[in-house]
Amino acid sequence: ITFTKSAGWLDWCPEPGAPRFRLPVGAVDAHCHVFGPGERFPFAPERKYTPCDASEEQLFGLRDRLGVGRNVIVQATCHGADNRAMVHAVRAARGRARGIATVRPDVSEGELRALDEAGVRGVRFNFLKRLADTAPKDDLATIAAKIAPLGWHIVIYFEAPDLPELEDFFATLPIALVVDHMGRPDVGRPVDGPEFSNFLRFAERTGAWVKVSCPERLSLSGPPALDGERNAYTDVVPFARKVIEEFPDQVLWGTDWPHPNLTDHMPDDGLLVDHIPHIATTPELQRKLLVDNPMRLYWPGEIS
Numbered sequence: 001i002t003f004t005k006s007a008g009w010l011d012w013c014p015e016p017g018a019p020r021f022r023l024p025v026g027a028v029d030a031h032c033h034v035f036g037p038g039e040r041f042p043f044a045p046e047r048k049y050t051p052c053d054a055s056e057e058q059l060f061g062l063r064d065r066l067g068v069g070r071n072v073i074v075q076a077t078c079h080g081a082d083n084r085a086m087v088h089a090v091r092a093a094r095g096r097a098r099g100i101a102t103v104r105p106d107v108s109e110g111e112l113r114a115l116d117e118a119g120v121r122g123v124r125f126n127f128l129k130r131l132a133d134t135a136p137k138d139d140l141a142t143i144a145a146k147i148a149p150l151g152w153h154i155v156i157y158f159e160a161p162d163l164p165e166l167e168d169f170f171a172t173l174p175i176a177l178v179v180d181h182m183g184r185p186d187v188g189r190p191v192d193g194p195e196f197s198n199f200l201r202f203a204e205r206t207g208a209w210v211k212v213s214c215p216e217r218l219s220l221s222g223p224p225a226l227d228g229e230r231n232a233y234t235d236v237v238p239f240a241r242k243v244i245e246e247f248p249d250q251v252l253w254g255t256d257w258p259h260p261n262l263t264d265h266m267p268d269d270g271l272l273v274d275h276i277p278h279i280a281t282t283p284e285l286q287r288k289l290l291v292d293n294p295m296r297l298y299w300p301g302e303i304s
């Protein structure tokens with residue numbers, strides 16, 4: 001089977017620059033994906049975009065180039081609930097990766113146990129209509145109840161305007177929550193305005209973990225060419241810095257490689273690493289963000 005990439009698709013950066021910021025040993029890229037390869041792991045018929053191929057070998061090549069130690073590989077919506085590509089990549093990492101799956105409410109206990117044995121530690125609920133048809137809340141609650149005995153958590157991907165309608169449902173879920181990309185705030189609004197304050201209150205209320213990832217998705221000021229500064233994405237910095245300083249023990253970082261559905265530019269992953277000291281401004285905050293927090297969530301048995 002061959003697949004044609006969606007119109008306007010941007011491939012990931014083939015030669016990311018070496019980061020100036022040295023990641024601490026054992027740093028975890030807590031949000032990344034693999035795509036296919038399509039001829040081996042076909043993309044789902046119900047997908048809403050068709051990506052390029054992005055294999056585990058290429059992901060691990062980036063990991064090593066950036067100085068990352070481990071990965072959390074999140075099932076991409078283009079694969080629907082067919083987790084084979086993600087599971088293959090997690091297994092290929094030989095203990096240096098965990099997985100986040102997509103499952104349907106009729107998933108069996110045996111299927112969940114097999115995913116757990118492979119290194120999966122959670123499922124993702126996606127609320128972006130451009131990515132997937134969101135399952136009814138009853139189905140999501142069914143999935144949450146099924147995965148709770150495994151000690152898994154739920155990764156939630158939503159946009160800031162949708163939080164008020166979703167917040168009470170999220171608060172009823174009986175297991176830990178991990179929020180993708182800070183809940184996608186509108187960084188054109190004030191960081192101390194009602195919208196982001198509402199998000200911070202939600203994180204406080206639910207104890208949710210927060211990924212301070214994807215400045216390239218959220219920025220209105222854009223990549224370095226426009227800013228002229230190495231750290232770029234300067235308009236996202238206050239939001240990420242605020243989350244890190246409010247919840248230093250509940251934040252995670254990720255590259256989001258291979259960066260699906262970016263339209264105006266493709267980030268240099270080395271630049272995304274150089275963004276870190278601008279948002280986590282001390283070695284202690286960097287260590288929590290990059291090592292301590294993701295290890296506690298994904299490799300609790302390996303914390304020395």
Ligand SMILES: O=C(O)/C=C(\C=C(/O)C(=O)O)C(=O)O
Nearest residue numbers: 075076077078131256260261
């Ligand atoms: O990679 C991301 O986290 C963001 C996006 C896509 C997905 O997460 C996905 O398809 O699974 C997006 O915003 O298009």
